[in-house]
Amino acid sequence: GQNIDQPTEMTATEGAIVQINCTYQTSGFNGLFWYQQHAGEAPTFLSYNVLDGLEEKGRFSSFLSRSKGYSYLLLKELQMKDSASYLCAPPPPDNYGQNFVFGPGTRLSVLP
Amino acid sequence: EAQVTQNPRYLITVTGKKLTVTCSQNMNHEYMSWYRQDPGLGLRQIYYSMNVEVTDKGDVPEGYKVSRKEKRNFPLILESPSPNQTSLYFCASSLVPDRSYNSPLHFGNGTRLTVT
Numbered sequence: 001g002q003n004i005d006q007p008t009e010m011t012a013t014e015g016a017i018v019q020i021n022c023t024y025q026t027s028g029f030n031g032l033f034w035y036q037q038h039a040g041e042a043p044t045f046l047s048y049n050v051l052d053g054l055e056e057k058g059r060f061s062s063f064l065s066r067s068k069g070y071s072y073l074l075l076k077e078l079q080m081k082d083s084a085s086y087l088c089a090p091p092p093p094d095n096y097g098q099n100f101v102f103g104p105g106t107r108l109s110v111l112p
Numbered sequence: 113e114a115q116v117t118q119n120p121r122y123l124i125t126v127t128g129k130k131l132t133v134t135c136s137q138n139m140n141h142e143y144m145s146w147y148r149q150d151p152g153l154g155l156r157q158i159y160y161s162m163n164v165e166v167t168d169k170g171d172v173p174e175g176y177k178v179s180r181k182e183k184r185n186f187p188l189i190l191e192s193p194s195p196n197q198t199s200l201y202f203c204a205s206s207l208v209p210d211r212s213y214n215s216p217l218h219f220g221n222g223t224r225l226t227v228t
Binding site: 031033035040041042043044045048050087089100101102103104105 | 145147152153154155157160170171202204206214216217218219220221222
């Protein structure tokens, strides 16, 4: 399978900004997804990057560089409800996209 | 309401007793997939299906079977469950398998399985 790397845990303060990185080894050129998962719940879709560059969506932004196998999720104005795990799903090596494989996830704790 | 429905939510069983976890989606999605999630190991794909009668192995298929006889249903079958299959299972679906489009996965609420 792919080698997808994310930090295991991060901690930040309410109102702050945090960047969660995702690196992967693949030659795929399709899009990368980010999902949010609260403890004990199903993952939910956060963002999608089909092209290289930054996609902004309210308090959340996501960046992708396919040539470098690198993405990050930027969360601004952190709120307590942002405490969750964040999963990246990079482009698959076969360029077709049916094999949705996830990174190990980053557990973010937002402190008051 | 568009959704992926998994049943049951919780299941406790004994080693060797065959079980089926059902998954149904009402969004006319072509792609469906099963994952298991274990602490420290993240979401791992078990099987996926591109369309009716088309299934393929994911990263951890051993001990599992699936079928896709109808577009909306994608049951996960454990013929002879073992304790190492104790896990949280998620079913997911998406509109198209081609990720050049923004077609994210929609997940069911999960099934927590315990095999004793």
